[in-house]
Amino acid sequence: MSDVLTRPQEGETVGGIAADRLRSIIERVERLEEERKAIAGDIKEIFSEAKGAGFDVRTIKAILKLRRLEPAQVEEAETLLDIYKRALGM
Amino acid sequence: MSDVLTRPQEGETVGGIAADRLRSIIERVERLEEERKAIAGDIKEIFSEAKGAGFDVRTIKAILKLRRLEPAQVEEAETLLDIYKRALGM
Amino acid sequence: MSDVLTRPQEGETVGGIAADRLRSIIERVERLEEERKAIAGDIKEIFSEAKGAGFDVRTIKAILKLRRLEPAQVEEAETLLDIYKRALGM
Amino acid sequence: MSDVLTRPQEGETVGGIAADRLRSIIERVERLEEERKAIAGDIKEIFSEAKGAGFDVRTIKAILKLRRLEPAQVEEAETLLDIYKRALGM
DNA sequence: TTAGGCTATCCGCTAC
DNA sequence: GTAGCGGATAGCCTAA
Numbered sequence: 001m002s003d004v005l006t007r008p009q010e011g012e013t014v015g016g017i018a019a020d021r022l023r024s025i026i027e028r029v030e031r032l033e034e035e036r037k038a039i040a041g042d043i044k045e046i047f048s049e050a051k052g053a054g055f056d057v058r059t060i061k062a063i064l065k066l067r068r069l070e071p072a073q074v075e076e077a078e079t080l081l082d083i084y085k086r087a088l089g090m
Numbered sequence: 091m092s093d094v095l096t097r098p099q100e101g102e103t104v105g106g107i108a109a110d111r112l113r114s115i116i117e118r119v120e121r122l123e124e125e126r127k128a129i130a131g132d133i134k135e136i137f138s139e140a141k142g143a144g145f146d147v148r149t150i151k152a153i154l155k156l157r158r159l160e161p162a163q164v165e166e167a168e169t170l171l172d173i174y175k176r177a178l179g180m
Numbered sequence: 181m182s183d184v185l186t187r188p189q190e191g192e193t194v195g196g197i198a199a200d201r202l203r204s205i206i207e208r209v210e211r212l213e214e215e216r217k218a219i220a221g222d223i224k225e226i227f228s229e230a231k232g233a234g235f236d237v238r239t240i241k242a243i244l245k246l247r248r249l250e251p252a253q254v255e256e257a258e259t260l261l262d263i264y265k266r267a268l269g270m
Numbered sequence: 271m272s273d274v275l276t277r278p279q280e281g282e283t284v285g286g287i288a289a290d291r292l293r294s295i296i297e298r299v300e301r302l303e304e305e306r307k308a309i310a311g312d313i314k315e316i317f318s319e320a321k322g323a324g325f326d327v328r329t330i331k332a333i334l335k336l337r338r339l340e341p342a343q344v345e346e347a348e349t350l351l352d353i354y355k356r357a358l359g360m
Numbered sequence: 361t362t363a364g365g366c367t368a369t370c371c372g373c374t375a376c
Numbered sequence: 377g378t379a380g381c382g383g384a385t386a387g388c389c390t391a392a
Contacts, residue, residue, distance in 0.1 A: 018323070022330070025320045029313055029334060036309045040365090043302050048382090050295045053288070059170045060292075061366090063178065064299060080149045087194035087202050088153065108233070112240070115230045119244060122223050129216045130387080133209055140205045143198070148389095150202075154209060177284035177292050220369085238371090239353050246350070263332045310364090314392090331363085 047057050137147050227237050317327050
């Protein structure tokens with residue numbers, strides 16, 4: 001099969017689809033997903049290092065979560081928890 | 091095909107495997123997994139009901155987690171969190 | 181302690197919370213979680229029995245997974261069909 | 271504030287914690303999480319562009335999923351082969 | 361409603 | 377032989 005015939009320079013279309021452009025989109029997304037995966041790996045490494053240095057990873061994650069949340073949200077969550085605990089006599 | 095021939099009362103073996111027993115094991119596990127799934131559904135229903143009654147489901151889950159943990163563990167986790175927060179000047 | 185005083189028939193409220201209902205929710209969930217745990221134990225027992233009978237537990241789990249996946253694959257096929265239909269504008 | 275006094279070269283400790291190292295860990299993770307978020311944004315942009323060009327985003331995502339699954343299915347086939355080989359005592 | 365991230369359980373490994 | 381450890385997997389929740 002000759003690509004010269006089936007892939008005109010201006011861009012082939014298959015079933016009305018601009019195939020080159022579709023291909024480009026897919027490949028760019030796949031590339032970014034790889035990067036994302038690599039970053040996830042880096043994060044895991046840091047936690048591993050932290051553990052090796054004697055830190056408690058669970059607590060570090062709790063800290064990260066606190067820093068992500070707005071202080072007001074933290075406050076409200078704690079307040080609500082206290083209310084429920086009180087209601088249960090805890 | 092006649093099971094009378096292929097499944098002797100004493101238990102067929104296929105490739106040296108006690109097939110009946112294997113079948114039994116698999117079916118029992120599958121049955122239990124269904125039950126487990128049903129229970130998960132029941133729990134979801136309760137949370138749904140709670141939400142409908144105006145409770146904050148997230149907080150309820152926090153309560154459940156606290157009750158699951160030993161009080162000593164809760165204490166220690168909080169202490170550790172405080173130490174880390176202090177170390178970070180939070 | 182007199183519940184007559186502290187728990188009115190209409191339901192006590194603590195800090196605006198319907199404490200009895202909250203308690204009920206929590207306890208029901210905890211009960212179900214126990215059941216779920218018990219079932220997990222039953223499953224483990226079966227695997228233990230299987231191992232004792234000379235079966236390879238890893239393989240059995242692989243089989244269970246395959247049987248679980250089969251319905252999903254049927255769906256997957258349907259999804260694929262949908263994709264192609266969409267691509268063809270049907 | 272004088273870091274000379276509060277942060278000895280060997281590293282300050284707060285409550286027995288190597289605060290600098292903890293800070294470093296937290297900040298590196300936060301940095302990576304930002305990168306991850308940025309990548310997610312890039313992916314969204316591409317989908318947005320695709321949509322603007324007349325592509326069906328849902329279908330593109332389905333294709334990406336299929337391409338992701340393919341390697342997994344290769345592995346799955348090997349697993350299945352192993353199972354059968356085992357069942358045959360090979 | 362779906363996809364992605366998070367958590368918790370579970371399994372094998374290793375080291376004691 | 378056992379118990380902690382690290383990795384893998386499945387289910388849950390949230391956000392788009």
